[in-house]
Amino acid sequence: MTQKRLILSSPLLEIMTSRLCQQLIENHQDFSDSVVMGLQPRGIYFAERIVKELSERLGRAIPLGYLDATFYRDDFRRRDSPLVPNKTQVPFLLENKSVILIDDVVATGRMVRAAMDAMTAFGRPKRVELLVLIDRRYNRDLPIEPDYVGMKVNTLETQRVQVEWREQGFEADRIWMVD
Numbered sequence: 001m002t003q004k005r006l007i008l009s010s011p012l013l014e015i016m017t018s019r020l021c022q023q024l025i026e027n028h029q030d031f032s033d034s035v036v037m038g039l040q041p042r043g044i045y046f047a048e049r050i051v052k053e054l055s056e057r058l059g060r061a062i063p064l065g066y067l068d069a070t071f072y073r074d075d076f077r078r079r080d081s082p083l084v085p086n087k088t089q090v091p092f093l094l095e096n097k098s099v100i101l102i103d104d105v106v107a108t109g110r111m112v113r114a115a116m117d118a119m120t121a122f123g124r125p126k127r128v129e130l131l132v133l134i135d136r137r138y139n140r141d142l143p144i145e146p147d148y149v150g151m152k153v154n155t156l157e158t159q160r161v162q163v164e165w166r167e168q169g170f171e172a173d174r175i176w177m178v179d
Helices: 012-028 043-058 110-122
Strands: 004-009 034-039 064-067 098-106 127-137 148-154 160-164 174-178
Touching (some): 004 148, 012 043, 012 127, 034 043, 043 064, 064 110, 098 110, 098 160, 110 127, 127 160
Parallel strands (some): 098 127, 127 148
Antiparallel strands (some): 004 174, 160 174
16 A cells, blocks of 8 residues: 655745755856756756746846756666657757756656756756755665755655646645655
8 A cells, every 4th residue: 555644845845945046046146157957857847936936036037948858868768668758948058057957856866867968969068966856865876966955855765755746736735755
């Protein structure tokens, strides 16, 4: 039987988002040389929220792109059923920009590695940083650590973190630990 335990919801989620935005502003100032890339499929919802708050605080539009790394995954050809790609939309060049990759959850690090490979099609960034809502510690397969973390969660390999966004049709924003 599947068990779900609530680990985060509003208003703590909004507070966490504001804190992460403040850290980004401290490190990227006015974002004149920085862009945000939301990782498909679920990282885009968090990226949109981060960009909305940054734009409101800074009084200017912050460049936002969506990156799909489906065809760059190391398990792409190892699955029984084919993976369905999502939309990639990068309306700017990455050349010499600081790129902030945003995802909802980082676990093994493989998706982030695939995203970095996919990113090279759009230029060579000056620097790449990773912002995640949830860092599933003790699950890394690759030496990838986020630069900005909303919350660190200790999980077993058998557990997963499920993020539900209102934008996906859920009644509220919630983050669950699923056994």
